[in-house]
Amino acid sequence: MTDFFAFIRDHADKLLEQTLTHIGLTFVSLLVALLIGVPLGIVIARRPKLASSVLGIAGVLQTIPSVALLGFLIPLLGIGVGPALVALFLYALLPIIRNTYVGIIEVNPSVKEAARGVGMTDKQVLTKVELPLALPVIFAGVRTATVINVGVATLAAYVAAGGLGEFIFSGIALSNVNMMLAGAIPAALLAVGFDVGLARLQRLSGEKLRLGALAFLILVPFLSAFYLVPGRQDKLIAGFAHEFYGRADGYPGLTKTYGLNLRPRLIDQSLMYEAIHRKQVDIISGYSTDGRIKAYDLLVLEDNHHAFPPYDAAPIVRQTTLDRFPDLGPTLDLLAGKLTDSVMTALNYQADYKKQSPEAIAHYFLKQTGLYKTPESTERTETIVMGSKVFTEQYILAEIYRQLIEGHTRLRVATRTGLGGTQICFDALRTGAIDFYPEYTGTGLLVILQPAATRLKSLPMQPDSVYQFVRQQFREKYQLDWLKPLGFNNSYCLMMRREQAQQLGIRSIEDLVKFLDKK
Numbered sequence: 001m002t003d004f005f006a007f008i009r010d011h012a013d014k015l016l017e018q019t020l021t022h023i024g025l026t027f028v029s030l031l032v033a034l035l036i037g038v039p040l041g042i043v044i045a046r047r048p049k050l051a052s053s054v055l056g057i058a059g060v061l062q063t064i065p066s067v068a069l070l071g072f073l074i075p076l077l078g079i080g081v082g083p084a085l086v087a088l089f090l091y092a093l094l095p096i097i098r099n100t101y102v103g104i105i106e107v108n109p110s111v112k113e114a115a116r117g118v119g120m121t122d123k124q125v126l127t128k129v130e131l132p133l134a135l136p137v138i139f140a141g142v143r144t145a146t147v148i149n150v151g152v153a154t155l156a157a158y159v160a161a162g163g164l165g166e167f168i169f170s171g172i173a174l175s176n177v178n179m180m181l182a183g184a185i186p187a188a189l190l191a192v193g194f195d196v197g198l199a200r201l202q203r204l205s206g207e208k209l210r211l212g213a214l215a216f217l218i219l220v221p222f223l224s225a226f227y228l229v230p231g232r233q234d235k236l237i238a239g240f241a242h243e244f245y246g247r248a249d250g251y252p253g254l255t256k257t258y259g260l261n262l263r264p265r266l267i268d269q270s271l272m273y274e275a276i277h278r279k280q281v282d283i284i285s286g287y288s289t290d291g292r293i294k295a296y297d298l299l300v301l302e303d304n305h306h307a308f309p310p311y312d313a314a315p316i317v318r319q320t321t322l323d324r325f326p327d328l329g330p331t332l333d334l335l336a337g338k339l340t341d342s343v344m345t346a347l348n349y350q351a352d353y354k355k356q357s358p359e360a361i362a363h364y365f366l367k368q369t370g371l372y373k374t375p376e377s378t379e380r381t382e383t384i385v386m387g388s389k390v391f392t393e394q395y396i397l398a399e400i401y402r403q404l405i406e407g408h409t410r411l412r413v414a415t416r417t418g419l420g421g422t423q424i425c426f427d428a429l430r431t432g433a434i435d436f437y438p439e440y441t442g443t444g445l446l447v448i449l450q451p452a453a454t455r456l457k458s459l460p461m462q463p464d465s466v467y468q469f470v471r472q473q474f475r476e477k478y479q480l481d482w483l484k485p486l487g488f489n490n491s492y493c494l495m496m497r498r499e500q501a502q503q504l505g506i507r508s509i510e511d512l513v514k515f516l517d518k519k
Helices: 002-010 012-046 048-063 066-077 081-105 109-117 122-158 165-174 177-202 206-228 242-246 251-258 272-277 319-324 328-335 341-352 358-368 392-408 422-430 441-449 453-458 463-478 498-504 509-517
Strands: 238-241 265-267 283-287 298-300 313-318 383-387 412-416 436-440 480-482 492-497
Touching: 002 012, 002 177, 012 048, 012 081, 012 122, 012 165, 012 177, 012 206, 048 081, 066 081, 066 122, 081 122, 109 122, 122 165, 122 177, 122 206, 165 177, 165 242, 165 265, 165 422, 177 206, 238 242, 238 272, 242 251, 242 265, 251 509, 265 272, 272 283, 272 492, 298 498, 313 319, 313 328, 319 328, 319 480, 328 392, 341 358, 341 392, 358 392, 383 392, 383 422, 392 412, 392 436, 422 436, 422 441, 436 441, 441 463, 463 480, 492 498, 492 509
Parallel strands: 238 265, 238 283, 383 412, 383 436
Antiparallel strands: 283 492, 298 492, 313 436, 313 480
């Protein structure tokens, strides 16, 4: 708990900022849902034939998984606040429409008849009789919608809309429990706090309830405005992956080496390239062999002070697995040196831009290199488990390994792809949940081993030196072996649109820092 409170203290400013953003997201979407949902509930209460259709459509929208809904909205609205607010609005709509409808139709018909008997118009019956009597039921729907939105708003970080989900996504990517809790606990407290407050309001009666409802309607736009609280604006907008932002060899390394000071939007790494292509951000973190560099005409900024170490790709395998299956090591080493930077970039391009499947890409590559063998039809009694991280290159490498192993040995390969960040893959390997996965030497050095600063300073940042050091340390500490490198270096890098970088005279990270610091 001491570490958790220390983390909260160190990140108090960002936590406050993201909490306000989270509240703003929740209530902007709630405000729109109220403006549309309550009138729609009134309309279907007046026209019962429409009720089943409207409630059915709202119910179907409610059942769509939130990540899938965001995935559907991204091509239409891009990233940022747009898809987040639309998704939250759609989730809030059903309880508001349904409770407004139910509250009105459950008003005693004799009460409505008596109101009409004393000369009230339909509008007066609605505003002076039906809505006041239905208010507790309507508030129950608003209460439900608010709690739902507080929870779903954590996914706004997936599309760079901010909120407490930034801490949760980053914590998952880095296996940092304190970071996850820093997002999850405030989100839970917000949900409980709003639920308790609305429950007390709902229990009021008569004139107090109407005054409370009026106060709430005034409060909602005020809370919505939290999303518009201005923060510091950088000259160029950066969009970084959650893992890159927190890793020692990512943004913290750039800050230490170059003094780079940005307030980036945190985006799921699969959406970063789309964001810069749509001009929603100006700088992204990425990987030097990504095929979308060519597809979107991006410029990789030169790392002239070597903040990023060598990232030679190689498989890490449990030593017990190599001992148990002697033909596995030599089979994996058949790929040594076969995947150069240009080859890996071309394979990534086939997947990211031409949308070919990893299976087809792997099959073509192995055929071209003469390594493909048709798997024998004999029964495979032994199974090894292979893992991978959750980005295109790793899916391709995993499929290449699978086809290679099943063609050259009698082993069956079970895949655990998309395991998330580095720490998740490494923990799975160390505990025996998987037998091997492709990794990068720079990641092994700075993220997993994390040697002392003095030892790190004395280590030459050359590919062979880093590989030998990492291999030796992994053998001694974890009984894990790095096999021969595949032949490409997929380093972290910063990218800009080539046209914009040329206009601003930015060719390197050092140039970027000078531009940002210029008054």
